[in-house]
Amino acid sequence: MKDYDAIVVGSGAAGGIVACVLAEAGKHVLLLERGRALSFADVGRDHLRNQRLAIYGHNAGPDLNGNPRVFVNPEGRERIVRPHELDYHNNAACVGGGTRVYGAQAWRFHPDDFRMATKYGIPTASSLADWPITYETLEPYYERAEWELGAAGDGQALNHQVPRKRDYPLPPVPPSPQTSALARGAARLGWITSSVPLLINTEPYQGRAPCIACKYCVGFACPTDAKNGSQNTVIPRALASGNCELQTNAIAASIDVDSQGKVSGVTYFVDGTAERHSVRSKVVVVSGGAIESARLLLNSRSPRSPAGLGNEHDQVGRNLQGHLYPRAYGLSTTKVFDGVGPGVTIATTQFNHDNAGIIGGGMLADDFIKPPIDFWYDSLPPDLPRWGIRNKEFMRDNYTRVLHVRGPVQDIPNPDGRVTVDLAVRDKWGIPVARLSGTTHRATAEAAEFMRERGEEWLRASGCEKVWSAHPGLILSGRQHQAGTCRMGKDPKSSVTDEWGRVHSHDNLFVVDGSLHVTNGGFNPVLTIMALAFRSGEYIARQI
Amino acid sequence: MKTETLRTVVDCLIPADEFPGAYEAGVCDYLLKLFETDLRDEAEFFNTGLDNIELEARARFGEPFASLTPAQQNITLEAIQHGDVLTSWQISPQRFFEMLVCTTAEGFYSEPQQGGNRDAISWTMTGFEDQVTS
Numbered sequence: 140m141k142d143y144d145a146i147v148v149g150s151g152a153a154g155g156i157v158a159c160v161l162a163e164a165g166k167h168v169l170l171l172e173r174g175r176a177l178s179f180a181d182v183g184r185d186h187l188r189n190q191r192l193a194i195y196g197h198n199a200g201p202d203l204n205g206n207p208r209v210f211v212n213p214e215g216r217e218r219i220v221r222p223h224e225l226d227y228h229n230n231a232a233c234v235g236g237g238t239r240v241y242g243a244q245a246w247r248f249h250p251d252d253f254r255m256a257t258k259y260g261i262p263t264a265s266s267l268a269d270w271p272i273t274y275e276t277l278e279p280y281y282e283r284a285e286w287e288l289g290a291a292g293d294g295q296a297l298n299h300q301v302p303r304k305r306d307y308p309l310p311p312v313p314p315s316p317q318t319s320a321l322a323r324g325a326a327r328l329g330w331i332t333s334s335v336p337l338l339i340n341t342e343p344y345q346g347r348a349p350c351i352a353c354k355y356c357v358g359f360a361c362p363t364d365a366k367n368g369s370q371n372t373v374i375p376r377a378l379a380s381g382n383c384e385l386q387t388n389a390i391a392a393s394i395d396v397d398s399q400g401k402v403s404g405v406t407y408f409v410d411g412t413a414e415r416h417s418v419r420s421k422v423v424v425v426s427g428g429a430i431e432s433a434r435l436l437l438n439s440r441s442p443r444s445p446a447g448l449g450n451e452h453d454q455v456g457r458n459l460q461g462h463l464y465p466r467a468y469g470l471s472t473t474k475v476f477d478g479v480g481p482g483v484t485i486a487t488t489q490f491n492h493d494n495a496g497i498i499g500g501g502m503l504a505d506d507f508i509k510p511p512i513d514f515w516y517d518s519l520p521p522d523l524p525r526w527g528i529r530n531k532e533f534m535r536d537n538y539t540r541v542l543h544v545r546g547p548v549q550d551i552p553n554p555d556g557r558v559t560v561d562l563a564v565r566d567k568w569g570i571p572v573a574r575l576s577g578t579t580h581r582a583t584a585e586a587a588e589f590m591r592e593r594g595e596e597w598l599r600a601s602g603c604e605k606v607w608s609a610h611p612g613l614i615l616s617g618r619q620h621q622a623g624t625c626r627m628g629k630d631p632k633s634s635v636t637d638e639w640g641r642v643h644s645h646d647n648l649f650v651v652d653g654s655l656h657v658t659n660g661g662f663n664p665v666l667t668i669m670a671l672a673f674r675s676g677e678y679i680a681r682q683i
Numbered sequence: 684m685k686t687e688t689l690r691t692v693v694d695c696l697i698p699a700d701e702f703p704g705a706y707e708a709g710v711c712d713y714l715l716k717l718f719e720t721d722l723r724d725e726a727e728f729f730n731t732g733l734d735n736i737e738l739e740a741r742a743r744f745g746e747p748f749a750s751l752t753p754a755q756q757n758i759t760l761e762a763i764q765h766g767d768v769l770t771s772w773q774i775s776p777q778r779f780f781e782m783l784v785c786t787t788a789e790g791f792y793s794e795p796q797q798g799g800n801r802d803a804i805s806w807t808m809t810g811f812e813d814q815v816t817s
């Protein structure tokens with residue numbers, strides 16, 4: 140088998156972009172994806188088996204059998220979990236990764252998100268740190284992600300907090316009945332609101348159709364392919380260049396090193412076959428998401444790297460973070476549901492920073508349309524009986540009248556929230572699985588409580604008489620927004636890579652995905668993952 | 684599976700009003716299939732729970748569950764929900780009841796193809812869809 144310039148492991152938000160940038164720069168790329176390409180029909184519309192409500196299964200991989208992880212709860216009890224269970228912290232395993240089924244919220248991080256330690260100090264027992272780069276450094280790459288994948292939004296609305304040089308290529312999604320109710324409430328409180336930026340075609344863009352406003356967005360695939368992920372933007376570009384080969388069903392087992400300890404390629408299995416390949420390349424880019432990327436480095440042991448590649452200072456897999464999501468609900472006097480998707484229309488970033496006594500904060504927005512069973516599980520008031528005629532009457536009368544706001548809270552990282560590998564538990568290819576342990580920091584839970592209160596406040600000001608809410612508690616927060624496990628930094632003792640994603644101890648090994656995030660912002664992280672991927676991709680292309 | 688018990692129980696959980704109740708919507712069919720597929724490992728647990736509902740009904744009111752008045756049925760189910768049982772249960776009454784409530788709601792509110800939301804009854808009822816579609 141021939142050698143490649145680069146092997147990219149993982150075809151999600153970051154891997155697809157890195158493969159595209161390298162291939163378009165004339166580099167010969169092998170893009171490995173452990174899942175397969177999923178059609179719209181493959182993803183389906185099962186209300187009980189999707190990425191948002193995965194009671195008996197899910198719809199974007201990995202398979203429920205043969206892909207276990209070990210979860211350790213805060214009391215130290217371990218159990219084996221399957222991919223559709225919450226404690227698995229699944230993202231997805233398919234071409235496009237999580238972007239195949241995500242909600243596509245396209246937030247830039249706030250400039251202060253890159254300097255959390257400087258702004259707030261370092262709380263006890265946290266590993267809070269500044270990024271080695273600033274917002275200004277990343278700004279051109281945010282713009283590139285917005286334009287090359289296709290983002291819809293109102294660029295002026297947030298300019299006071301997050302300055303931008305260029306507007307979005309597409310106008311924002313239109314308002315719904317809930318939008319005006321929440322806008323009035325925010326105005327009463329003196330809060331600034333904006334539309335929610337989305338990587339969704341609100342108009343035809345790059346030859347693909349616009350959004351038809353269906354009720355199945357987050358957790359599902361788009362019927363008109365108007366939701367922009369890696370699978371329908373950068374990966375087709377990479378393949379069209381003639382320089383990229385996409386190998387699906389490819390399970391990376393290890394990153395290989397030569398006798399000098401230099402990274403030489405990747406060994407992978409092909410699912411459904413007995414094939415095992417060791418492929419050589421000049422550079423290896425790991426883009427498997429914060430859990431799988433850490434797992435792959437930790438499973439790449441050699442005499443020179445007995446604890447795994449890049450793990451000389453026991454940093455790989457630490458600082459696992461994501462987002463806690465406080466949520467609030469209110470009963471509106473009028474119908475606020477009109478069946479027009481995606482459903483997320485209005486947000487406030489008023490509380491992302493500068494909240495007295497709180498470290499960080501978060502964004503609050505209305506929510507994607509929830510199928511009735513999702514609403515039944517998620518959104519009912521705690522004082523409502525769980526069964527009987529009153530429960531049915533509430534569903535009948537109020538499914539269309541419940542206003543809902545929620546949002547991601549800036550996670551304060553700690554080194555004990557982590558990914559390790561469990562040598563005693565193997566997947567179906569015999570590879571040690573990821574073991575997840577720890578919780579988030581107390582300061583994150585305090586910020587979540589603050590944001591829960593702001594959510595209730597917003598709903599009361601929006602005319603809701605009955606308001607209720609939920610706090611997620613002090614839990615490990617990885618899930619779809621998983622980040623931080625190979626964070627970038629200047630000091631090899633407290634980080635895994637440099638600002639380009641280059642592993643400190645290995646010149647030709649890069650990590651490019653959410654693992655790099657030093658902190659994860661109080662926003663959905665995908666646009667930041669994409670911006671970093673464009674930036675690292677350009678850099679790696681220059682190195683080969 | 685004790686279908687007569689199940690039929691009565693699911694209609695206590697989601698009763699008929701101007702919209703059909705759980706049984707008429709097909710929730711029993713949904714549950715029978717669910718406990719043969721995704722929850723087959725829980726089928727014995729679930730059946731034990733249904734048997735215990737009958738024992739509990741007879742212990743309280745001397746009649747099969749289906750013969751009780753709606754008020755007596757609700758008293759029986761509330762007792763099981765809270766673990767205030769009179770008979771000897773080999774399983775956790777609360778865990779059984781939680782499974783019963785959740786799987787019934789899943790059948791009734793999920794998509795019609797799953798079998799428990801015939802003619803999209805619950806979607807019309809909630810307003811998720813404006814009209815009945817099948």
